[in-house]
Amino acid sequence: MPRLETLAARAGGPPAPAGGALAPPLQLATTFEHTPDGRLPHGFLYQRYDNPTQLETEQVLAALEGARRALLFPTGMAAGATALQALPPGSHVLLCDDSYFSFRTLAAEQFPRWGLECSIVDFTDLDAVRAALRPNTALLWAETPSTPRLKVCDIAALAAIAHGAGARLLVDGTFAPPVIQQPLALGADIVLHSATKYLGGHGDVMGGVLCFAEDGGHAAACHRLRLLGGATASPFAAWMVLRGVRTLAARMDWHCRNARRVAEFLAAHPKVAAVHYPGLPSHPQHALAAAQMRGFGGMLSFEVAGGREAALAVAARLRLFTNATSLGSTESLVEHRASIEGPGSPTPGGLLRLSVGLEHADDLVADLEQALAGG
Numbered sequence: 001m002p003r004l005e006t007l008a009a010r011a012g013g014p015p016a017p018a019g020g021a022l023a024p025p026l027q028l029a030t031t032f033e034h035t036p037d038g039r040l041p042h043g044f045l046y047q048r049y050d051n052p053t054q055l056e057t058e059q060v061l062a063a064l065e066g067a068r069r070a071l072l073f074p075t076g077m078a079a080g081a082t083a084l085q086a087l088p089p090g091s092h093v094l095l096c097d098d099s100y101f102s103f104r105t106l107a108a109e110q111f112p113r114w115g116l117e118c119s120i121v122d123f124t125d126l127d128a129v130r131a132a133l134r135p136n137t138a139l140l141w142a143e144t145p146s147t148p149r150l151k152v153c154d155i156a157a158l159a160a161i162a163h164g165a166g167a168r169l170l171v172d173g174t175f176a177p178p179v180i181q182q183p184l185a186l187g188a189d190i191v192l193h194s195a196t197k198y199l200g201g202h203g204d205v206m207g208g209v210l211c212f213a214e215d216g217g218h219a220a221a222c223h224r225l226r227l228l229g230g231a232t233a234s235p236f237a238a239w240m241v242l243r244g245v246r247t248l249a250a251r252m253d254w255h256c257r258n259a260r261r262v263a264e265f266l267a268a269h270p271k272v273a274a275v276h277y278p279g280l281p282s283h284p285q286h287a288l289a290a291a292q293m294r295g296f297g298g299m300l301s302f303e304v305a306g307g308r309e310a311a312l313a314v315a316a317r318l319r320l321f322t323n324a325t326s327l328g329s330t331e332s333l334v335e336h337r338a339s340i341e342g343p344g345s346p347t348p349g350g351l352l353r354l355s356v357g358l359e360h361a362d363d364l365v366a367d368l369e370q371a372l373a374g375g
């Protein structure tokens, strides 16, 4: 079995029969020839059901995650919502407290309509996780590293807790794509990625994927929901994700190195009150991150001494880091998360989140240096 870097670099290969092309083809057909009595000699019926480009991308992502099956969606939220909607009504979901803000909003606004119960727990406290289990707990929803505080939770320990309670563990691994973290190998049942981020990698495509350890009932229910609900990725989006994956390993290596440089610079700066980056020895779960990850990723956050106003001033003075949401693209981004999350946000006012891109690290550090020095 080739290594992950090799699988990623040749995603969509070997050469297609037509002309021996090395780059994967983009198949836009909405419908596929079947027999008069409805059998599928080519395996496909209609683009919304399954289609060749989507399937190609799913097979590559499944191989990278060590999954039995992967399902692609038009966005990360569609992937996550489908995994939740496929649970039996009356199920209880344990959501980690530092999960992506839209999932916490989804739980608050939509779970009651879907017949789901939810508790929000700090997943770095395993006793609190055990105490929150209920007889109807069906899913533990972890995010590691998490946004915006870069908390790292113990995937193997959470999987053991989930399985002991007859539940599944889903890991939102968007911050740590498969070349740096493989949750299924640690016992997780499902991995979620917003492919909009590192898998696509260039800030020009949206996508989401669910990767399943078992090709069982939950995966089948998610596929059925996608087919009937219509949350199929467009072939073009699937193809863009496939294309992004070809450079994933090289990009992640550079993202990780740049983020470490930026984190070390910030940690030593007198105007910085705290830096949240799992690669720093001062991070509370640094040892765990070192054990369960192959790199610490390109995301970090830091708290500016002086709180909200000081943080907003720093964000306004940055030139290379663009004020924009999202992450995982080639260009570096900064975001004052409390402003974006709105009035109910638990995020500290002094916190700025950075998506460290692929520029030269010296330029990134110089930009932060001038922004922190003040106007």
Ligand SMILES: *Cc1c(COP(=O)(O)O)cnc(C)c1O
Pocket: 075, 076, 077, 078, 100, 143, 147, 172, 174, 175, 194, 195, 196, 197, 206, 207, 208
């Ligand atoms: C962006 C993001 C999502 C949602 O993905 P979309 O593609 O924007 O729908 C989910 N989880 C995490 C951690 C994210 O960063």
